[in-house]
Amino acid sequence: MTILRIDKSGWNQGLDRTRRTYALVGPTAEGEVPGFRELKDGEYPAMDGRQTRLSPKGVVFPASQVMMTCSFKEGDPKKDMYESVEIDTRPRAVVAIRPNDAKALQLVRLNFDTDEFRDPYVVAAYGACTWIGLAVNAPSATDFSTSCGTGPFDESCLDVMLVDDGDHYLARVLTDKGAAWAACAGFETEAGDGAEALLASKKEAAEKAITSSLSFDRIQDKTVLDLHGAAHWDQTTFACLNCGTCTYACPTCWCFDIQDEVHGDTGYRMRNWDSCMTSLFTRHGSGHNPRETPMQRTRQRFMHKLKYFPEKYGQGIMCVGCGRCIDQCPAGIDIREVCATMNAKA
Numbered sequence: 015m016t017i018l019r020i021d022k023s024g025w026n027q028g029l030d031r032t033r034r035t036y037a038l039v040g041p042t043a044e045g046e047v048p049g050f051r052e053l054k055d056g057e058y059p060a061m062d063g064r065q066t067r068l069s070p071k072g073v074v075f076p077a078s079q080v081m082m083t084c085s086f087k088e089g090d091p092k093k094d095m096y097e098s099v100e101i102d103t104r105p106r107a108v109v110a111i112r113p114n115d116a117k118a119l120q121l122v123r124l125n126f127d128t129d130e131f132r133d134p135y136v137v138a139a140y141g142a143c144t145w146i147g148l149a150v151n152a153p154s155a156t157d158f159s160t161s162c163g164t165g166p167f168d169e170s171c172l173d174v175m176l177v178d179d180g181d182h183y184l185a186r187v188l189t190d191k192g193a194a195w196a197a198c199a200g201f202e203t204e205a206g207d208g209a210e211a212l213l214a215s216k217k218e219a220a221e222k223a224i225t226s227s228l229s230f231d232r233i234q235d236k237t238v239l240d241l242h243g244a245a246h247w248d249q250t251t252f253a254c255l256n257c258g259t260c261t262y263a264c265p266t267c268w269c270f271d272i273q274d275e276v277h278g279d280t281g282y283r284m285r286n287w288d289s290c291m292t293s294l295f296t297r298h299g300s301g302h303n304p305r306e307t308p309m310q311r312t313r314q315r316f317m318h319k320l321k322y323f324p325e326k327y328g329q330g331i332m333c334v335g336c337g338r339c340i341d342q343c344p345a346g347i348d349i350r351e352v353c354a355t356m357n358a359k360a
């Protein structure tokens with residue numbers, strides 16, 4: 015696989031060349047709520063390597079999305095008929111995504127693209143994207159990605175991997191999609207001898223800097239009923255406020271709700287992110303709620319990520335170790351501690 019050298023002095027110019035072909039999506043610059051969005055002409059992705067507070071999940075699964083519209087206009091021959099909106103299939107270059115966030119979006123896709131159900135919105139958005147990752151040279155103290163089948167230099171879900179090396183990036187082109195993006199940007203200077211070894215040493219240093227190491231082996235050996243009925247849950251979940259911050263920040267959480275809204279004489283069928291942490295999420299029309307208490311809802315979140323998901327999909331846990339839920343939880347709940355408790359010897 016080719017390794018290119020991209021001088022930072024020519025980086026923005028290269029991105030500008032790609033705008034003719036791709037919508038540019040990336041982490042927003044300092045001063046804004048850090049997240050990913052489409053960047054207008056003259057805007058460039060923040061390349062400082064910091065983790066965005068909101069994950070890039072919204073690139074394929076927006077927080078709020080119109081799926082269908084309906085006219086209520088008198089005399090309209092299509093009055094009262096819901097119709098799908100046109101799906102956005104423009105090619106998008108998602109730049110500076112962290113490798114484990116890219117992995118997370120593949121986990122999200124699993125839920126929306128199955129043999130039984132295929133969500134056209136998520137599948138189309140995912141397929142339209144070229145993923146230009148930025149390796150994490152300096153992982154944070156709450157990063158435990160290497161325990162989750164990914165890591166700061168994981169290339170498995172990327173088309174190009176960028177590595178910051180001072181005044182330039184080393185860019186490993188991983189797929190045909192990545193090669194097309196690099197050609198479009200005019201990035202074609204091959205890195206010299208020694209680039210491979212340099213990437214390997216940076217990868218090793220980044221992975222060594224991650225000090226959290228988790229195990230999930232016993233969780234998979236325990237039964238659902240044993241884990242569900244374990245005595246620790248009241249204690250483990252005691253501080254949780256059910257605020258939902260962890261679920262909205264998480265790159266792998268995919269709960270949503272569908273609601274109809276009417277504005278003027280047009281109806282909109284919206285899909286909005288929801289959270290298993292809220293009591294309304296599972297309240298039935300009858301008033302019965304199978305997850306009535308805060309403990310039940312918090313337990314659900316950890317059981318889903320660490321037990322139900324691995325059992326259903328056989329693709330590891332539903333967590334990429336980004337640490338956002340640890341950094342942002344107002345109650346100090348740490349998934350690493352909960353995991354260790356769940357994984358403890360019976």
Ligand code: SF4
Nearest residue numbers: 254255257258260343
């Ligand atoms: S675990 Fe923390 S962030 Fe998540 S809902 Fe509870 S209090 Fe909020």
Ligand code: SF4
Nearest residue numbers: 264333334336337339
């Ligand atoms: S560390 Fe927390 S926020 Fe990050 S993927 Fe895992 S559960 Fe989600």
